[in-house]
Amino acid sequence: SEKTDKMDASSELKQCYDFLTETSRSFAGVIQELNPELRDVICIFYLVLRGLDTVEDDMSIPIVRKKEVLTTFHKSIYERGWTFTESGPDEKDASLLVQFDVVIHEFLNLKEKYQKIIADITKKMGEGMATFTTKDVETTKDYDLYCHYVAGLVGYGLSDLFAASELEDASFYDIKRQSNSMGLFLQKTNIIRDINEDILDGRYFWPKQIWSEYFDNIDDIIKEENREKGMIVLNKMWANALTHIPDVLDYLSRIKNPTIFKFCAIPQVMAIATMAICFNNPDVLAKNVKIRKGEAIKLILNTTDNANVCRTFLKYVGQIKGKNDPSDPNYESIRESLEKAENTI
Ligand code: PS7
Numbered sequence: 001s002e003k004t005d006k007m008d009a010s011s012e013l014k015q016c017y018d019f020l021t022e023t024s025r026s027f028a029g030v031i032q033e034l035n036p037e038l039r040d041v042i043c044i045f046y047l048v049l050r051g052l053d054t055v056e057d058d059m060s061i062p063i064v065r066k067k068e069v070l071t072t073f074h075k076s077i078y079e080r081g082w083t084f085t086e087s088g089p090d091e092k093d094a095s096l097l098v099q100f101d102v103v104i105h106e107f108l109n110l111k112e113k114y115q116k117i118i119a120d121i122t123k124k125m126g127e128g129m130a131t132f133t134t135k136d137v138e139t140t141k142d143y144d145l146y147c148h149y150v151a152g153l154v155g156y157g158l159s160d161l162f163a164a165s166e167l168e169d170a171s172f173y174d175i176k177r178q179s180n181s182m183g184l185f186l187q188k189t190n191i192i193r194d195i196n197e198d199i200l201d202g203r204y205f206w207p208k209q210i211w212s213e214y215f216d217n218i219d220d221i222i223k224e225e226n227r228e229k230g231m232i233v234l235n236k237m238w239a240n241a242l243t244h245i246p247d248v249l250d251y252l253s254r255i256k257n258p259t260i261f262k263f264c265a266i267p268q269v270m271a272i273a274t275m276a277i278c279f280n281n282p283d284v285l286a287k288n289v290k291i292r293k294g295e296a297i298k299l300i301l302n303t304t305d306n307a308n309v310c311r312t313f314l315k316y317v318g319q320i321k322g323k324n325d326p327s328d329p330n331y332e333s334i335r336e337s338l339e340k341a342e343n344t345i
Pocket residue numbers: 024027042045046049050051053150151152154155156158159179182183186187190263264
């Protein structure tokens with residue numbers, strides 16, 4: 001009956017929001033505050049990609065099988081009842097995949113224009129992830145390509161969704177470079193900050209081209225006796241990530257809808273704050289360094305409009321400038337990027 005259907009729909013949607021809170025500390029809040037036209041769409045987009053990433057991260061799935069699941073995931077989301085039960089025992093979001101039929105149910109309730117955008121990005125991301133299951137991140141070009149697959153494409157998809165909803169201008173379909181940079185800035189900050197735990201887990205994202213002059217084996221970068229060399233490499237990684245700031249600020253300045261603005265800006269502001277405490281900070285090589293809870297709360301409350309975001313970026317860019325060390329070989333390139341960033345504000 002119609003009544004049963006409606007009760008089903010609301011309970012499945014509720015389960016999706018429960019999955020969202022369980023799987024994301026950083027996105028759950030900003031997604032829930034989105035305009036109703038996009039709230040469920042982006043919640044489901046997040047869960048689809050979280051499912052895909054859980055497959056990518058699972059080192060217990062045989063490579064051939066993993067490639068197959070990743071490249072067909074965009075078709076699986078159209079199969080009512082589809083679930084994935086082959087995750088290894090320590091995969092933290094395995095239960096999402098075991099109950100993936102719930103996400104698929106709600107995916108199929110979305111308007112077709114939104115389903116198409118989500119499926120298109122899922123296809124491209126799955127194919128990209130599949131190529132990197134048998135390929136290392138060697139050059140900075142590989143690094144940008146990997147980050148494009150797992151984060152830049154999210155930027156493309158979100159921009160397409162904003163334009164398709166008509167909450168933002170149709171020009172959001174076209175600002176690809178800036179959309180990509182929005183994802184890369186988040187992804188690179190995460191990859192740099194998490195170096196210690198990623199190395200201990202055997203996960204490698206830092207491009208060989210950046211560390212090979214100083215290390216034969218990247219595992220050695222977290223050893224205490226290698227701190228000095230390690231810091232040069234760490235700052236080289238920050239120098240690379242800093243180059244995306246002008247695109248990020250340009251992208252944010254184009255947003256009109258206040259709920260989309262907060263959704264996009266809060267993660268970027270968290271990233272620049274993370275960068276400011278992790279820049280030239282030897283603790284990053286020894287442990288996971290995070291911004292304090294109180295600082296994060298202040299940032300969320302302050303991220304209301306473009307003028308405030310510019311102020312926040314200016315503050316953290318200034319802090320990074322103050323920590324830039326003239327004896328570091330990256331000093332000049334960092335100074336240049338920081339100046340470019342300041343000049344766009
Ligand atoms: C659809 C909101 C706003 C134009 C799951 C948001 C993992 C950094 O796995 O959870 O714990 O290390 O810390 C997000 C652009 C993507 C890029 C990418 C989808 C911004 C699957 C976020 C999120 C584009 C691959 C999460 C890229 O970090 O990761 C939606 C505009 C997922 C965004 C992954 C990383 C995201 C990430 P983990 P985290």
